[in-house]
Amino acid sequence: MSAKYVDIIIDISHEAIDRAFQYEVPLSLRETLSVGMQVQVPFGRGNHLRTGYIIGLSDEPEYDPEKIKSVHSIVENQVPVEGQLIRLAAWMKETYGSTMYQALKTVMPVKERVRPIEHKTLRLSVSPEEGRLRLLEYRRKHSVAKARLLEALLENGDIPYELAQSKLNISKGTFDRLQEEGTLEILTRTQYRQAGTARRMSEPEPELNMAQQALVEEFRQDYHREEYHTYLLHGVTGSGKTEVYMHAIDVVLARGRQAIVLIPEISLTFQTVMRFRRHFGEQITILNSRMSKGERYDQFQRIRTGEVKIVIGPRSALFAPFTDLGLIVIDEEHESSYKSDNLPKYHARETAQERARICHASVILGSATPSVVSYYRAEQGEYRLWQLENRAAQQALARVEIIDLREELRTGNRSRFSYRLQELIAERLEREQQSIIFMNRRGYASFVSCRSCGEVVNCPHCQVSLTYHDHHSDRPKLICHYCGYTEDYVQQCRNCGSKLIGRFGSGTQLVEAELKELFPAARILRMDADTTKGKDGHEAILAAFGEGKADILVGTQMIVKGHDFPNVTLVGILAADLSLHNQDYMAGERTFDLLTQAAGRAGRGAEPGTVVIQTYEPEHPVIQAAAGQDYAAFYENAIAYRRLLKYPPVYSMLAVLVTASREEQAEAAARKLADLLRNQPENTGSRAVLRVVGPAAPVIAKVKDIYRRVIYVKSLEEPCLLLARQQLEEYAAALEASGECKVYFDRDPMKGY
Secondary structure, rough: OOOEEEEOOOOOOOOOOOOOOEEEEHHOOOOOOOOOEEEEEEEOOOOEEEEEEEOEEEEEEEEHHHOOOEEOOOOOOOOHHHHHHHHHHHHHHHHHHHOOOHHHHHHHHOOEEEEEEEEEEEEOOOOOOHHHHHHHHHHHHHOOOHHHHHHHHHHOOOHHHHHHHHOOOOHHHHHHHHHHHHOOEEEEEEEEEOOOOOOOOOOOOOOOOOOHHHHHHHHHHHHHOOOOOOOEEEEEOOOOHHHHHHHHHHHHHHHOOOOEEEEHHHHHHHHHHHHHHHHHHHHEEEEEOOOOOHHHHHHHHHHHHOOOOOOEEEEEHHHHHOOOOOEEEEEEEOHHHHOOOOOOOHHHHHHHHHHHHHEEEEEEEEEEEOHHHHHHHHHHOEEEEEEEEOOOOOOOOOOEEEHHHHHHHHHOOOOOOOOHHHOOOOHHHHHOEEEEEEEEOOOOOOOEEEEOOOOOOOOOOOOEEEEEEOOOOOOOEEEEOOOOOOOOOOOOOOOOOOOOOOOOOOHHHHHHHOOOOOOOOEEEEEEEOOOOOOHHHHHHHHHHHHOOOEEEEOOOOHHOOOOOOOEEEEEEHHHHOOOOOOOOHHHHHHHHHHHHHOOOOOOOOOOEEEEEEEEEOOOOOOHHHHHOOOOOHHHHHHHHHHHHHHHOOOOOEEEEEEOOOOHHHHHHHHHHHHHHHHHHHHOOOOOOEEEEEEEEOOOOOOOEEEEEEEEEEEEHHHHHHHHHHHHHHHHHHHHHOOOEEEEEEEOOOOOOO
16 A cells, blocks of 8 residues: 555554654655554654654655655564554554554553563682682682682582572672673573463363364364364363364464463463363463563563463453464353453454454354354354364253242242252252352343233333333333333333332342351352452362362352363252343343353263253243253344344444533534434435434443433444444544544444443
8 A cells, every 4th residue: 555654653662652753655665565564764863763663654744744754664574473463453443443542552562661580590600620719819819708609609519699699698799790700600590470370180181072073173174274264163061162272272383383262251261271281281371460560571571482382361362472373262252251341342253353364373263152243154154163062071961940930939939049949959968069059140230020920121112121210300210222212110010910010130149148048058159259359269269169168159150151060060040031131132142141151060070960040031032042052043033133123243333422521512412423324425315324323321321420322323234334433533533622522433332332
């Protein structure tokens, strides 16, 4: 791409990323330069040549062209990794909508000023004979400290620096003078801080079964042909997806390349890292948000020096500075935590594919419950679909029982635990087997439902539940946060007339307390946001449960993903339908994921497992599909719903969030943006290319005295949606410059605003 000017960052560090310098492009380089390239430019008053990276191209100067210096040359044999990450940042800026600086700060490793841990050793640098002659000379000159140290070196050989300081009382000045004289040398060894647990698993690795071997062999053949694909690995819980990942990584390492393994939450680190460390030894490291600055600094150093070949971590580990990245694995790829909440609001799945394209690498997406987006893309031929339909050790999937809580209520049971679940917990305690009690708190917004018939109060236009709002007025309101529909809070069920209607909710602490009342002798562990605040909080709880130090583990969604406890033979799922009625087109998908993943924790050892799903809606298609672990049935319903109502992945969608300090400002700006979209030339003919919904007040209409409005834009033609966003960005920039409003963009949002 031809450009007359380039924006260049001289120093790649977080402090410098906010400042770019514009240079003119000589005619000889105008067809050559591109974003991410490393170039030499004259810098400062002395015009000394400095190395910089191109982060932007333009045809217009930002100030007097006479004062703009020219690019000197392209750096030959440049280090590729920073250039790759800058190209990735440019793609994220264009795809998700943000500034280049925001994108750069997301992808570039932070250069922390952290002192490495160093171990120094003193060694004699002359022969013993020469050493003894120098010792006599030091004694003759009464150089007592020099003589004392030299005598110790002659007698003992190498001596630790700290020991010589403390025990022989030698000063730094003495060390320096002896080094200058050539009597001794100081050897420095850097010790890296240990990231994650150093514990090793003792069990032998399982051998691959025929289904796993076939997938690994397909990957090997593709890779040797340099055919780099995205593979979607759909395997039931316990089918051995991790073993497939590890053997695919073996293929990549054999070619001298590196791999990144993304996991959705820090709580998965314990068992995942243990399995990878057993297979790969010390070639792996961890990157996550709970690491200290020192740990993070050391791991980046190990990556840069090539000591580490595999990085494991959550979303941000995607930007590990590998110079020859060959494979990115995204485990539990359906997880919403792979979508960033900060600008740019990137999704790790698409961003991994773009990084893989830049690096000529492959991507493996794995899940027992693939996202509807990924499965749809596999159906369309964008991804290669891999299937593992049986558990690796041929154990049967757990037997699932659905308990109708309406019947429990009719029989007088007002406990959170059905009579059947209480009976099964008691049996497990008697047999010394373990149980997991999962509290579904996803989508905790207060929706209103009937305890008699299970009916939920829904929006008549959007097929999502209305949210309860108490505005401290006489009548609470029920509001839809997709279209703005509002009605008064209902006093009785419209379906059956019952007055047993109200907001629905519960909490893990109350569940734990009730369990203690029902089973006083049981040893109970609770795992939620409160009990895992410490740096190693997740690991400590999971390790204790895995070692049999508790009979029952109670928790939210963090306990149901990826953990493998052979002695767990019972999983109880409370409030299974709670997340079905979140204000979100993905509510059914999230519920199916959670229930299926929870059910997959039971019966992974020698003993068969049982799962109890407690619900007020036992006939709901999502509940039925999860109970049968029937992904095909769930997917067919979900994709039909999204096709009908024009949601991703069939349609592309853009959320536009407008914020302002005054409500009328936010409302006026949002209406102006919506009108701009509706009146675009391609949208005024007989067939509207863009479907514009809103503006409306989002779930939280005011945060810290800042008012919010949201617009949703849908289109079958993604390029049209990207063009619309770019046009809105120009208007949004003018709004922000005036100080009136701020505008944020979210491509294919995964939750309602």
